[in-house]
Amino acid sequence: MTALGFLYPGHSAEDDYPRIEQLLGSDIRVDLVHTDIGEDAHREDALRAMGSAERLAAGVQELRHAGAEAVVWACTSGSFVYGWEGAHEQVRGLAVAAGMPASSTSFGFVHASRELGLRRVAIGATYPDAIAGLFADFLRAAGLDPVAVHASGILTAAEVGTWGEAELFALARAADHPDAEAVLLPDTALHTASHLTVLEKELGKPVLTANQVSVWEALRLADRRVNAPSLGALFTREPIVQV
Template identity: 85%
Template sequence: MTALGFLYPGHSAEDDYPRIEQLLASDIRIDLVHTDIGEDAHREDALREMGSAERLAAGVEALRLAGAEAVVWACTSGSFVYGWEGAHEQVRTLAVTAGMPASSTSFAFVHAVRELGVRRVAIGATYPDDVAELFADFLRAAGTEVVAVRGSGIITAAEVGTWGEKELFTLAREADHPDAEAILLPDTALHTASHLPALEQHLSKPVLTANQVTVWEALRLTDRRVNAPELGSLFTKEPIVQV
């Protein structure tokens, strides 16, 4: 049994995680602890506070007691908002506090893009435009070419959590760009786990979503690989050998 730990801000799309655990169909357990979201706002100051070391540390002990082997901060905006160096410091601090390997959803996207071997991506964000651009900047710092960014102007995670299949597909479709080799949908408040194969079929290219890559990142940290076609191309792709 491999136990994966996640720190998830507030309550929006956390039901994606038991769904993903079911779709993995393996000896993998997902343990999720909710962190205090503070002010629910896709605004830089509020996001920095949400991802503060103190808020993340508050949930670590429960994951340790559950036997988690790795922990991922399951929030994209609450990590990339710190910038490339700041986000590294965030996960280093989390790893020391937790006493186990740690990462965040922002780095999960970076590693997943590399896993797929793609270089050019388009972003479909629920966030306001300025926050969406911060995510684009984060990816560029990792060496990824961002060919298009679409923001949706949604202020709260609570509102994003009410989005269904129609809104999800509209976001992905409007984010697509002819030069993009993959579409990235960076919000863990967005329900996506039940729609990944359909999204990829609809767009004819890989789609990476926040909760999907977050779980994949935890598996990467624990050196586990699981073939799970219902979770999209990322979970069926042979690893890229870096040279």
């Protein structure tokens, strides 16, 4: 049994995680601890406060007791808002506090994109323009090329959590661009786990979503690879055979 730990801010789309655990269909356990969201606002100061070291450290003891082998800060905006170097410092501090390998959703997007050999991507953000722009900057720092950025202007995670299939698909379509090799949907407050294969079929390219890449990143940290076609192209890569 591989136990994966996640620190998830507030309550919006946390039900994606047991759904993903079910779709993995393997000896994987997903443990979720909710962190204090503070002020629910897609605004730079509020997001920095939400991802502070103190707030993240408060949840790690429960994950240690659950036997987690790796921990992911399951929040995109609360990590990339610190910038490339600041986001690295954030996960280094989390690893020290947790006593286990650590990462964040933002780095999950970077590592997943590299896994799929992607460079040119389109971003479909629920956030206001300024916050969506910070995510694009983060990806550029990682060597990716955001060829299109669509921002929906939603101010709170709570509102995003009420979005259903219609809003999700409208976001993905609005974000897509002919030059993009994949579409990235970076909000962990957005329900996506049940729609990944249909999204990819409709757009004709990989779709990476925040909760999906968060779980994939935790598996990467735990040195596990799982083939799960229901979770999209990212989970259908063949394992590397060591010879």
